[in-house]
Amino acid sequence: MKITLLTHQRELDRKTNTGALALACCGALVERVVWERRNPDPALVEAVERGEAALVYPIDSDHDAQLEDFNRVILIDATWQEARKIYNHSPYLKAAPKFAISTETASSYRLRRNQPEGGLCTAECVMAILHRIGKRKAATRLGAAFESFNISPGTQPTKTN
Template identity: 30%
Template sequence: MDHPPRIYCYRCRKPDLLCICADVTPVPTRFGIVILQHPQESRRTISTARIVSLSLTGARLFVGLDFAGCTALHSHLAAAPGPVYLVYPERGALDVVDVMAREHGWPDGAPTFVIIDGTWAQARKIKNQNPCLDRFERVSLSPGAPSRYRIRRQPRGHYLSTVEASVLLLSRLEGSEEAFRPLLEVFDRMIDRQLSFKSGESRRGVRRPAPRPEGG
């Protein structure tokens, strides 16, 4: 039996039935957020990067692997009013508290934080393929609670989705968890819809085609 093609929302890049646009509300922040998203992650229905880019005023999302020729990205980072940091867990990375203590209120302009969106293997690949990121000091996050990503198992208990990492980072910088709660509410509703959708498919006996191996 042929199934009709899915209708996609061109704003949030999700199937129409799972569209998050009506749930998103603008959330202001003085800090810049730039997301570098792996192309495979951009095609995942449960990707969270667009929750961030659609919610946070001034957030930017770039999709790709090699950003050496991405003029828009380099121009955006060059125009950042303050320092630029890469959120990536490496030995010697600064904690957010260290960044706050160092900047003393950011008199020269609030910093911008670059976040890589994808699996950890994909994030590592983007970092390694883009030596332009090497000039940015690393910042790591230390979450106090496990991920709320109920539909996608994280490889380790302290790993977070992109939206959770963004909320944790900004909550600590701004000193307010409540201000960024709307992003997590969109995240939770997205997961609820996806679980309900999958449950409905199961009850109807709908079978999805087996995924093809990468490179096949």
């Protein structure tokens, strides 16, 4: 399974971006696609149209998608406000099967304000997905890096393959 971070352009230069941390720690399991409103990534759109990709997105409806049924998981890598903009301006994301990640613990991410209750940062979502699909070593590696990053933002580990 591939985790695709659909990243808002502004996230690329933010020291508090945990998507970059997931990319560095998880090798080929995680990839980044920069979101473009007018020119969406054709492979991503096709994956959704073929029913091969599901979107992680917290909405107020039934989530009948099962993570294990998909080859690709799309995770919006942006602030909460930017994530809503990406979703609202991307018809292919609205058409994608959706599932939510629920955890019993609150987010430990403290580097940004306006975290909604129950909301997780990108790295925490990636860790939850990795645990669910049995990639425990990658999840543990990302978790250790996230702990350090959460104390000292901008500290990126060496990229792994």
